[in-house]
Amino acid sequence: MTAPGATRPPPPGIDSVVGALLGHRLDALAPVVRAMHAVPHDTRCDGMVDVRQARARRGRLAARLMHLPRPVGDTHITLSVERSAGAEQQRPLERWRRTFGGDPMVSDQTTDGVCLIERYGLLELGFELRVADGRLFFHHVRTHVRLGSRRLPMARWLAPTVAASVGAIPPVDRIDISVRIAAPLLGELFSYAGALTPIDVP
Numbered sequence: 001m002t003a004p005g006a007t008r009p010p011p012p013g014i015d016s017v018v019g020a021l022l023g024h025r026l027d028a029l030a031p032v033v034r035a036m037h038a039v040p041h042d043t044r045c046d047g048m049v050d051v052r053q054a055r056a057r058r059g060r061l062a063a064r065l066m067h068l069p070r071p072v073g074d075t076h077i078t079l080s081v082e083r084s085a086g087a088e089q090q091r092p093l094e095r096w097r098r099t100f101g102g103d104p105m106v107s108d109q110t111t112d113g114v115c116l117i118e119r120y121g122l123l124e125l126g127f128e129l130r131v132a133d134g135r136l137f138f139h140h141v142r143t144h145v146r147l148g149s150r151r152l153p154m155a156r157w158l159a160p161t162v163a164a165s166v167g168a169i170p171p172v173d174r175i176d177i178s179v180r181i182a183a184p185l186l187g188e189l190f191s192y193a194g195a196l197t198p199i200d201v202p
Helices: 017-028 031-037 057-065
Strands: 043-053 073-085 092-100 103-111 116-120 123-132 135-147 150-153 161-169 174-183 187-199
Touching: 017 092, 017 103, 017 116, 017 123, 031 043, 031 135, 031 161, 031 174, 031 187, 043 057, 043 174, 057 187, 073 187, 123 161
Parallel strands: none
Antiparallel strands: 043 073, 043 187, 073 092, 092 103, 103 116, 116 123, 123 135, 135 150, 135 161, 161 174, 174 187
């Protein structure tokens, strides 16, 4: 039995989403990034990030409708990743639980074999993964709206856009993270950047 808060051992045959997509390119990632994103077991980390909200009133309203976190400025963040085998052809499935000063933001990640698929609320976002200088970049390439079992493509002029990347902070084993969510006509809706420290990473 696993103690509360401890890292669970990997179930047989379970890979990480990033590991399944990158394959041999994993070797180009910084070790601390691999330890957080490309292992078969659950992972956790915490740290401090600078959170920025939309400046325009319409942008703030859109952020509220998307249930994005509300904190502003220097904010304590916790992140846990729970990994399992998804029902879809046994592809890896991950639940990402983030809290920003206690304000939650939860999404599910899996893969279609080509892209990383992240589901947040009614939105399904597709990302291509790229590696450069030890850093992992999430290139947002498509957006769908999920209505029950239906997936409807969202036009680019309407869809939110996400720019995200993670790297290492030398010489200590910390993760440098940067995430920005924007929307056409509204500009930046929500962003955060800062340093995370892995917890219980073997």
